Each structure stands twice: as C-alpha cells, then as structure tokens.
Amino acid sequence: MFVLQLIFLFIFFTNSVLAEEPQRIVSLAPNVTETLYYLEANDKLIGVTNYCNWPEEVKNKPKIGGMINPSFEKILSLKPDLVIISRDGTPKEVYKRLIDLGLNVYVFAPKNLKELPQEIIKLGNIIGRTKKAKEVAQNFQREINKIKKVFHGEKALFIIWHEPIIVAGESSHIDEIMKILGLNNIAKFSSMNVEEIIKKNPEVIFLGTGHEVTVKHLLFQLKDTTALKKGNIFYVSDKVYRLSPRIIEGIKEMVDIKIKK
Structure with a gap:
C-alpha cells in the first residue's frame, strides 16, 4: 500500500510542481542533499537532517533532526515549498505526517546504480535544474562504465x-x-x-x-x-x-x- 501511495504521489506531484519551480527545499536524506549539491541547487536548500554531512558547507544549513524522527515543527518553521524524501530512508509514518501537514513531498527513489541516472534527471526536472541534471547523469554513467573488475571472483x-x-x-x-x-x-x-x-x-x-x-x-x-x-x-x-x-x-x-x- 505504501509503495502505491508513493507512486500516486509521484504522478500527481510531477505534474503539479513543474508549473512553479520550488525555491525553498528541505532534504530528509543525505543522498538527497548530496544530489542537490551536484545539481547546483544548494541555494534552494534551507534545511537538512543531522546526518547530512557533505559538502562541508551543508553543516551550516538549519537541521531538522534525524531521517526517521525529524522535527515537524522545525520543518514547518522553515516554510518549505518542497520536502524531498528518500524511498528507502524515510519511514511511511514520516511521509504520511508530512502529507497531513499539507506539505509538498517529492520521493527521490533510486533502488540501484542502474536507476540513479534517470532519478537524477527526474529530480532535476522537478527543481528546475533539467540541463544540469542531464549533465550529471551522463557523467555518472560515463564514470560507471569506466569501472573495471579488479577482483577475480573472491x-x-x-x-x-x-x-x-x-x-x-x-x-x-x-x-x-x-x-x-x-x-x-x-x-x-x-x-x-x-x-x-x-x-x-x-x-x-x-x-x-x-x-x-x-x-x-x-x-x-x-x-x-x-x-x-x-x-x-x-x-x-x-x-x-x-x-x-x-x-x-x-x-x-x-x-x-x-x-x-
């Protein structure tokens, strides 16, 4: 059921936010925060979790608590127009609470390396960094393709x-x-x-x-x-x-x- 809810949310939210580019983003996962920096969207990032520790400047961003137990009061006080969660890192209770509070939520949902480039592009489209996202995704795939087997079946x-x-x-x-x-x-x-x-x-x-x-x-x-x-x-x-x-x-x-x- 939770997976279906996320799918419905993704379809709805993808269609709705493109009309207005988000300017105030809260990240609820370190991989989300890191990806936003790669997309050069750090200027939009107004809140991160206590576990978001890269790059160095992220330590100066307001903290909203942990990934599984964020402070909803703190999130609301930051007045975000978008909260980005991780498919694997965010409990369904947190997701549902964010929705109940009337917040716009986007699910960054790569399950593996293969899916990461397309998820980067989707995220870039949502936050108004389409061109940069395509560049980052292409660079990522290029680097993956360069990786060679250095072990021998150990x-x-x-x-x-x-x-x-x-x-x-x-x-x-x-x-x-x-x-x-x-x-x-x-x-x-x-x-x-x-x-x-x-x-x-x-x-x-x-x-x-x-x-x-x-x-x-x-x-x-x-x-x-x-x-x-x-x-x-x-x-x-x-x-x-x-x-x-x-x-x-x-x-x-x-x-x-x-x-x-």
Missing part, C-alpha cells in the same frame, strides 16, 4: 553494522557494486550470524570507516576465515552507502583498496 562480505550484524545482501546496491568489481557476495539477505559467516568463509571483508574499534570483537570471532587470515579486511567511507552521484568516489575507494593491496 568470496566477499560487506558488513554495514556489527551488532546486530547487518550486511549488504544480494538485493542491495552495494551487492551491485561488488559484482561490478568482480566480487562474489556471500550474503543473500541483509542479516547474518557469526556461524553463517564462518561457514561461508569470505576471502574479503569490507566495513565502514569509523567502526575500527567497535568491530574488534566481531573480527576476533571471524579469525578463522580466509579474510582474517590473509588480512583482507578493508574499511571504506560512507560514500558507498549513499545512492547519489558521489557514490562513484566510494566505488573508486574500493578499487584503490585492491590496487594498493
């Missing part, structure tokens, strides 16, 4: 969180990246336990930067896997987590890890 695991263990499953965009790089993702779903990981014996493990200390216990538990024995434990930044044009930098980080190894 069994790999991308651990997003360590307690409980959350991993990039086969339906995630990170799985898509792993395939592009020549890795064989051992995770089918988004969660695994220690016993499953040991049994599947990854040869390469990726983790997010900033978790080096907190994952020590987990890595100790995985000490008998090939990845630990060979020292194939790699840390990458949150660039690779966010479906925005900046994800290219995250993919290149993963490429450089292999080259430097």
Whole structure:
C-alpha cells in the first residue's frame, strides 16, 4: 500500500510542481542533499537532517533532526515549498505526517546504480535544474562504465553494522557494486550470524570507516576465515552507502583498496 501511495504521489506531484519551480527545499536524506549539491541547487536548500554531512558547507544549513524522527515543527518553521524524501530512508509514518501537514513531498527513489541516472534527471526536472541534471547523469554513467573488475571472483562480505550484524545482501546496491568489481557476495539477505559467516568463509571483508574499534570483537570471532587470515579486511567511507552521484568516489575507494593491496 505504501509503495502505491508513493507512486500516486509521484504522478500527481510531477505534474503539479513543474508549473512553479520550488525555491525553498528541505532534504530528509543525505543522498538527497548530496544530489542537490551536484545539481547546483544548494541555494534552494534551507534545511537538512543531522546526518547530512557533505559538502562541508551543508553543516551550516538549519537541521531538522534525524531521517526517521525529524522535527515537524522545525520543518514547518522553515516554510518549505518542497520536502524531498528518500524511498528507502524515510519511514511511511514520516511521509504520511508530512502529507497531513499539507506539505509538498517529492520521493527521490533510486533502488540501484542502474536507476540513479534517470532519478537524477527526474529530480532535476522537478527543481528546475533539467540541463544540469542531464549533465550529471551522463557523467555518472560515463564514470560507471569506466569501472573495471579488479577482483577475480573472491568470496566477499560487506558488513554495514556489527551488532546486530547487518550486511549488504544480494538485493542491495552495494551487492551491485561488488559484482561490478568482480566480487562474489556471500550474503543473500541483509542479516547474518557469526556461524553463517564462518561457514561461508569470505576471502574479503569490507566495513565502514569509523567502526575500527567497535568491530574488534566481531573480527576476533571471524579469525578463522580466509579474510582474517590473509588480512583482507578493508574499511571504506560512507560514500558507498549513499545512492547519489558521489557514490562513484566510494566505488573508486574500493578499487584503490585492491590496487594498493
């Protein structure tokens, strides 16, 4: 039902806002904020979440709270003419509340790398940055096409969180990246336990930067896997987590890890 609501909203809103270009935008997700900067729409951005941390200047923008628990009072006080949410990052309760408050809401909805260029163009059309959006989308696709396989089918695991263990499953965009790089993702779903990981014996493990200390216990538990024995434990930044044009930098980080190894 929620998906259908989003589809109906998209159809209605796409047809309605083109007549009047939005000037005051609130972003409810880091990937939305990053994409708006790529589209050179930072002058329209009047509010962001506490998790929006790129580029540096975004830290000076008014904060509206978290992605799943924003302050609706703060959002209303900013008087936006458009609130942009993320398909995967915004809970349906938040979406419904925004609508109930009479706010215009647009859903930025890429599910994977393949869909990202077209979603960038759709967003550009909505906010009056059509020409720039086409340029950004084309550049993104060009950069993706340049990425080469640097791995050779190694069994790999991308651990997003360590307690409980959350991993990039086969339906995630990170799985898509792993395939592009020549890795064989051992995770089918988004969660695994220690016993499953040991049994599947990854040869390469990726983790997010900033978790080096907190994952020590987990890595100790995985000490008998090939990845630990060979020292194939790699840390990458949150660039690779966010479906925005900046994800290219995250993919290149993963490429450089292999080259430097």
